[in-house]
Amino acid sequence: MVCGDGLDNVKKKLKISIILLVLLIPTVFAITIREGSCNSDESCLFSMFQKNDSHIARCDYYNYSFCYIPGKSVMLRDGICNLGESCILSQFQPNNSHAAQCNYFNYSLCINGNWTVDLTDASCSIGEPLFSLYQENNTHVANLSYYNYTLCLRENPGVTGEPSSGGVSARSEEEAYECIKHEDCGEEFYCYDHQCVKLFDIKILKVDSPLRPEGFFSFSYYIKGMAEFNNDIIIDFWLEKDGEKITSGADTLYLGSFEEKTEDAELYLPKDTVDGVYNFYIEASFENYRARSFRVIEIKGREIILRPEKKSYLIYYILLGILLVLLVLVYLVIHLIRKIKSVKKKD
Numbered sequence: 150m151v152c153g154d155g156l157d158n159v160k161k162k163l164k165i166s167i168i169l170l171v172l173l174i175p176t177v178f179a180i181t182i183r184e185g186s187c188n189s190d191e192s193c194l195f196s197m198f199q200k201n202d203s204h205i206a207r208c209d210y211y212n213y214s215f216c217y218i219p220g221k222s223v224m225l226r227d228g229i230c231n232l233g234e235s236c237i238l239s240q241f242q243p244n245n246s247h248a249a250q251c252n253y254f255n256y257s258l259c260i261n262g263n264w265t266v267d268l269t270d271a272s273c274s275i276g277e278p279l280f281s282l283y284q285e286n287n288t289h290v291a292n293l294s295y296y297n298y299t300l301c302l303r304e305n306p307g308v309t310g311e312p313s314s315g316g317v318s319a320r321s322e323e324e325a326y327e328c329i330k331h332e333d334c335g336e337e338f339y340c341y342d343h344q345c346v347k348l349f350d351i352k353i354l355k356v357d358s359p360l361r362p363e364g365f366f367s368f369s370y371y372i373k374g375m376a377e378f379n380n381d382i383i384i385d386f387w388l389e390k391d392g393e394k395i396t397s398g399a400d401t402l403y404l405g406s407f408e409e410k411t412e413d414a415e416l417y418l419p420k421d422t423v424d425g426v427y428n429f430y431i432e433a434s435f436e437n438y439r440a441r442s443f444r445v446i447e448i449k450g451r452e453i454i455l456r457p458e459k460k461s462y463l464i465y466y467i468l469l470g471i472l473l474v475l476l477v478l479v480y481l482v483i484h485l486i487r488k489i490k491s492v493k494k495k496d
Contacts, residue, residue, distance in 0.1 A: 179217065179218040180215070180216070180217050180279060180280075180293075181216045181217075182197065182200050182213055182214070182215055182216070182292060183213065183214050183216050184212060184213055185212065185214065186209070186214055187208075187214050187216035188216065190218060191216040191217060191218055192216065192217055192218075192221060192222070192223060193208035193209075193214045193215065193216055193223070194208075194215045194216070194217055194223055194237070194258070194279075195207065195208060195215050195225075195258065196208050196209060196210050196211035196212070196213060196214050196215070197211050197213040197214075197215060197290065198211045198212075198213070198245075199213060200213060200291070200292055201291035201292055201295045202283075202289050202291055202295070203289055203290055203291065204245050204246055204247065204289065204290075205240065205246055205248055205290050206243065206244035206245055206246060207225060207243050207244055210244045210245075215280065217279075221260050221261050221262060222260070222261045223237075223258065223259065223260050223261075224258075224259050225240065225243055225256055225257070225258055225259070226256065226257050226259050227255065227256055228255065228257065229252075229257055230257050230259035231259065233261065233262070233263075234259040234260065234261055234262070235259065235260055235262060235263055235264035235265075235266070236251035236252075236257045236258065236259055236266070237251070237258045237259070237260055237264070237266055237279075237300070237302065238250065238251060238258050238266075238300065239251050239252060239253050239254035239255070239256060239257055239258070240254050240256040240257075240258060241254045241255075241256070241287075241436055242256065242436070242437075243256060246436075247287050247288055247289065247436070248282065248288055248289075248290050249285075249286040249287055249288065250268060250285060250286055251266070253286045253287070253343075254330075255329050255330040262304055262305075263304070263305045264276075264302055264303065264304050264305065265302070265303045265305060266300065266301070266302055267300075267301040267302075267303075268282070268285060268298055268299070268300050268301070269298070269299055269301060270297050270298050270299075271299075272299070273299060273301035274301075275301055275303045276301045276302045276303025276304075277301065277302055277303065278293055278299045278300070278301055279293075279299075279300050279301070279302050280292065280293060280299075280300055281293055281294060281295050281296035281297070281298060281299050281300075282296055282298040282299075282300060283296045283297075283298070284298065285298060287341070287380070327340075327343055327344050327345055328340035328343055328344065328345050329343070331437050331438075333345070339435075339437070339438040341376060341378065344376075346375065346376040346378075347375040347376065347440075348374070348375060348376050348378050348435055348438050348440075349372055349373060349374050349375055349376075349378070349382065349404060349433055349435075349440055350372070350373050350375060350440050351370060351371070351372045351373075351384075351431055351432070351433045351440045351441070351442050352370060352371045352372075352442045353368065353369075353370050353429070353431055353442045353443070353444050354368075354369040354370055354371055354411065355368060355369050355455065356368045356429065356444070356446060356453055356455045357453075358451075358452050358453040358454065358455075359451040359452050359453065360418060360451045360452075360453065364417055364418050364419070364420060365415045365416065365417050365418070366415065366416060366418055366453055367413060367414070367415045368386075368413070368414060368415070368416070368429075368431075369411060369412065369413050369414075370384075370411070370412055370414070370431050370442065371409070371410070371411050371412075372384075372402070372404065372409070372410050372412065372433055373407075373408075373409045373410075374404050374405060374406055374407045374408045374409070375407070376406070376407070377406045377407075378404065378405075378406055378435075379403075379404075379405050379406055380403070380404065380435060381401050381402070381403050381404075381435075382401070382402055382403075382404050382433050382434065382435045383399060383400075383401060383402075383433070383434045383435070384399060384400045384401070384402050384412075384414075384431065384432070384433050385397065385398075385399045385430075385431070385432045385433075385434065386398055386399070386414065386416060386429075386430065386431045386432075387416075387429075387430050388416065388418070388427050388428070388429055388430075388446075389427065389428045389429075389430060390425065390426075390427045390428070395418075395419065395422060395427065396416055396417055396418060396419060396422075397416075398414070398415075398416050398417075400412075400414060402433075418448075422448065423448075424448050424449050424450065425447070425448060426445060426446070426447050427445070427446050427447075427448060428443055428444075428445060428446075429443060429444050429445075429446050430442070430443040431443070
C-alpha cells in the first residue's frame with residue numbers, strides 16, 4: 150500500500166511517463182482524396198485533377214482535394230522552406246504541375262514542424278504512407294498503391310532547427326546546377342533535371358488531299374526527342390486564318406529518351422470553310438516547353454494544296470561570297486608570282 154509522499158511520487162512519475170509516451174508516438178495521418186473541399190477538421194495538402202495519374206496544384210485549383218488529419222499548416226513557397234518548416238515535395242509551378250523530391254523543382258510544398266520524408270519503392274520503413282508516385286522526379290501523383298513509389302512522412306516531436314528538405318538540410322550553396330527554373334535557360338531551352346536542354350522537335354511531313362467525304366483531312370508529322378526525357382506530351386494541331394482558329398484538335402503522346410516517331414492524325418474541316426490560304430500548325434508541348442511547325446495550305450473546293458516551304462538563300466549568298474574572296478586571293482597570288490618572275494628576268 151502506497152500513501153503520503155510516496156503516492157504523490159507515483160502520480161508524478163505516471164504523468165511524466167504518459168507525456169513521454171505521447172511525444173514518442175508518431176503522428177498518424179488520416180488521408181482522404183475528396184471531390185470538392187476538405188472537411189472542417191481536415192487540412193488540404195494540394196488539389197488533383199483526378200484521383201490517380203494526376204497533376205497537382207494549389208488547393209481549390211482542381212476539383213479533387215488531398216485532405217489529411219491532423220491539421221498542420223501547409224504553404225507552397227517559391228524556393229526552400231522557412232525555419233520551422235519541412236519540405237514534403239517540390240513542384241515545377243504552383244498549378245497544373247508535376248511533382249518531385251525536394252530541391253528538384255524550385256517550388257517547395259512546406260509543412261509546419263520538423264518532419265522526415267522518405268520516398269521508397271517498398272513499404273514505408275518510417276512514418277505513414279501519404280500517396281504514390283510514378284517515378285522519383287518529374288512525375289504524376291496518385292492514390293496509395295496505384296504506383297510503385299510511396300512517399301512516407303513522419304513527424305519528429307519536439308525537434309526544432311533549420312528548415313528541413315525531406316529529412317536533409319536545405320539546399321547546399323555548394324550544389325552547382327546549370328539551372329533551377331525554366332527562366333534560367335534561353336528561349337529555345339528548358340530546365341530539365343537541372344540542365345538546359347531541348348526536349349523535342351516537331352515537323353509537318355505531309356497533308357493528304359482531297360478531303361474525305363465526311364470532311365476530314367489527314368496529315369503526318371515527325372517528332373524527335375532531344376534529351377533524356379520520358380513523359381507524356383500534348384500535340385495540338387489547328388487551322389488558322391487571320392489569327393482566328395477555324396478548326397483544332399489534340400492528342401497525347403508518350404515520348405521516350407531520344408525517341409523518333411512519325412505519326413498520322415486527322416482534322417475536321419467545317420463545311421462552311423471558304424476557299425483561300427490558311428496556316429496549318431502543329432505544336433508539341435510539355436509544361437512550359439513548346440516546339441511548333443507550320444505550313445501554308447490552300448483550300449480549293451475539296452482539294453488541299455500544301456505550299457512549298459520558303460527556302461532561305463542566305464547560305465547560298467554566304468558560300469558565293471566566300472568563293473569570290475577565294476578567287477580574288479588566287480588572282481592576287483598568281484599576279485604576285487608573275488611580278489616576282491618578271492623582276493628576276495630583268496635582273
